[in-house]
Amino acid sequence: MKKGKGILITIVSLLIIIGLIFGIHTLTNHSAKSANSTITVGSQGSDYDIWNHIAKSPQAKKLGLKIKTKQITDGVQLNNATAQGSVDVNAFQSYAYLKAYNQEHKKNQLAALGTTYLEPLGIYSDKYKHINQIPNGATVAIANNPANTARGLLLLQSAGLIKLKKHFGTLGNTTDIASNPKHLKFKEIDDTTGPRVLHTVDVVLISNTVALEGHLNVLKDSIFHEKIDLSTRSNINVLATAKKNRHHKTYQKLVKLYHEPAIQKYIKDQYDGTKVEVNKPLSYLK
Structure with missing residues (x-):
């Protein structure tokens, strides 16, 4: 009886050892696979x-x-x-x-x-070479998606063209303009069409990704653009x-x-x- 019990204990012990070895092997393989797996990076x-x-x-x-x-x-x-x-x-x-x-x-x-990186948003114009030349009643084309609308308005404020309400947020829009001394008119556009509408309005706000595709250089062709400072930190690009x-x-x-x-x-x-x-x-x- 004792002999049978001893054999049973031996078998159970062997099974446990085999299980542990198999588990470690599987875990090691899984870790190696994870370490060597391909990362899919989506972009545009x-x-x-x-x-x-x-x-x-x-x-x-x-x-x-x-x-x-x-x-x-x-x-x-x-x-x-x-x-x-x-x-x-x-x-x-x-x-x-x-x-x-x-x-x-x-x-x-x-x-x-x-x-x-920061890819500066720029203010572009075919009609005017300096920001102070923009006349009263000028039409400004601005992106129609929430993040870029807010970003564009903040840039216009930095350029001294408008003033925004005190608690202007990342989803702010033209209803949050506190002061518009030049009585600028706003035209919402798909932000990928900026270079194409440049000749049809007085001023266009164009993201640099779109500007590059339209053969524009924000550092050379815009009449005003973003700089790296606390006011533009939310506009810094990230990996997500x-x-x-x-x-x-x-x-x-x-x-x-x-x-x-x-x-x-x-x-x-x-x-x-x-x-x-x-x-x-x-x-x-x-």
């Missing part, structure tokens, strides 16, 4: 081209990162894809845009991983991921990769310095 426009370059760069290889790029040209769809997991990280939006998206999509929350992945160490390596000197040299040369590097902690944005 010039940022898509940049991340195609980054994905193939020696710097990505050195950090052990395998990157697959995916282009989705609609910002909301790209954020939805990121929140739902078909895209791991996206690279296209300002922090203000991300906050506006989160306010409107309570079930699809995103979080910033790190800062990348689903909120649950905000502490994902592999995803966070993408931030370091973006700021590698060789990558920055490529971006500066390729885009004439219009994507101004911002390497700040996330706390700077808040």
Whole structure:
């Protein structure tokens, strides 16, 4: 009887040991797979081209990162894809845009991983060469999406053309203008059409991504543009991921990769310095 009991204990002990070995092996394989898995980076426009370059760069290889790029040209769809997991990280939006998206999509929350650059929003005109030449009653074309509408109004305030209400927020609009001494008229446009309407209105606010596609350089062709300061910190672009992945160490390596000197040299040369590097902690944005 004692002998049978001893055999049974031996068998159970062996099964436990085998189970532990198998479990460790599986866990190791899973960890290795996770470490070597491909990160899908979703982007659009010039940022898509940049991340195609980054994905193939020696710097990505050195950090052990395998990157697959995916282009989705609609910002909301790209954020939805990121929140739902078909895209791991996206690279296209300002922090203000991300906050506006989160306010409107309570079930699809995103979080910033790190800062990348400020792509200055510019005020453009075919008719006037200086901001002080803009006449009374001029028509200003402004983006019709919430984040860029607010950003455009803040830029007009910085240029001295309007004054906004004291508690103007990231989703503010033209009803929040406290003073409009030049009696400017506002025309809402799809923000991708800025260069095409430039000759039809007095003034157009154009994001630099769109300006580049229209062969405009914000540093040379605009009559006024954003600078890096506290008033523009919400306009700094970020890498974003689903909120649950905000502490994902592999995803966070993408931030370091973006700021590698060789990558920055490529971006500066390729885009004439219009994507101004911002390497700040996330706390700077808040």
